[in-house]
Amino acid sequence: MADIATVDAGIEAGAQENPRRRVLMARALVLAAILAVWQASVSTGLVDAFWVSSPVLVVAELWRLIASGELIGDVTITVIEALIAFVVSSGLGIVAGLLLARSPFWDEVLAPIVLALNSLPRVALAPLIILWFGIGVVAKVVTAFTLVFFILLVNTLGGAKNVDNDILTIARVMGASDRDILWKVTFPSALPWIFAGLNLGLTYSLLGVIVAEILASNQGLGYVIASSAATFNTAGVFAGLITLSVVASLFSAIMRKVETRLLRWKPSLTSA
């Protein structure tokens, strides 16, 4: 028996490890191929580097930005703005969602208004926000807020309304107060929904901040991209974009870690 078990385990481990390595290798190959085609089409003169830059030029520009210390300053500004926007908007959105879940009356009153505001393409508000709040941190946070607040509000409300009825009844007859119900039943039960909102919210915080920076700013990654484009520095635009995607990937990786930690009671997360 023991022998069979070991053999089985061996086969399984091998079968799992091999495809993973193959996926990683294929991924690297795809990336290398894209970069090679890009570089080749510029080097052979097929496309003008003025418009599309090239991997070599982008790396050189990235290096220049890093070495001069410009990039780290811009990244810091954008990350700080996005995090402030994320924390404030998510916090208020979750609280608003929980409050509305407790008051069916206000939920009904506000539902169409929330829907209307949430359907509005918020980026269109950015010029107005810049007019009101200037080109500083506040305008960026407010722009992101208009996006993220509603995401969290809608998701939290959805989760809070979907609490299992049996659990609610049992909690009540066991003597749970309204406060207990909110924090020990509704909130944890809505947590998977809230996390779905937080994942989106983090991405949208960054989006809101970047849009505001592109429209009116003198610092931040959005500013790097916009000002590079304005001076026909395509390598600078790509350098900004690459940095941005690294920041965004880091954000979601951290978020996934936190989520797996806090939602380890979810079957889908623990088995994955």
Next chain:
Amino acid sequence: MPDVSTIAPRAKIRLDDVGIVFRPRDREPVVACRDVTFEVPEGSIVTIVGPSGCGKSTLLNIVSGLMPPSRGTVEVDGRRVDGIRHDVGYMFARDGMMPWRTAIQNVEFGLEVRGVANRREIARDWLRKVGLDKFDGHYRHELSQGMRQRVAVARTFAIEPNILLMDEPFGALDSQTRLLLQELFLEVWEKNRRTVLFVTHDLHEAIFLSDVVIVSTNRPGRVKSIVPINLPRPRLPPAELAVAPEFRDIYSRIWTDLKDEVRKFE
């Protein structure tokens, strides 16, 4: 041991002329039950059996105060029920486990909201009594349906409820697991003999557990007959009891009453 029927202990739960009418919006009102009068003596298990939809579960909701009766009164300990009672242990066919809490945290919940200090010990003790001491850290999705229902039993007893309301608590289990849990339930119940109002449509279960079986009519549910179950306690295991002649007499008596009602429903 004195005979239950001769000394007539005081009523723990008393329903007097209870009627329930549901008034759904835009539809005809539905009379779920009417003229329901019975008592549950202190320390006994009384089971209501009846066809589906005869308002059995609703009666439990009324005793717990989750819902007011449309007419009549319900008393617990001689006092009228007029709001959610917090001294009730409630069990459903669905386990009602909180999936974000481990088994032991689920058992602790009731103690936690009551501010009991040594809740961890009490919960551990109850998990041991239901045979789950090794599964304290498991989440709901890591437990079988039978284990979840054991957690529900532990959770229900851990708060030492004044009365127990059981709404087909073993109804969702496979038949072997159900027998095991019925036995477990009685074993646990024997230790402190709380007053139990039980609802089921499993006649074996009703007879095995109860001191009194109340047969309900088809909707609108009324009390058709009240059958005392004079089998000695502690009861034999369900499988052995089922072949005893006394058991079969009681079974056929209740089934005769119930059969007509179920047939009307068909």
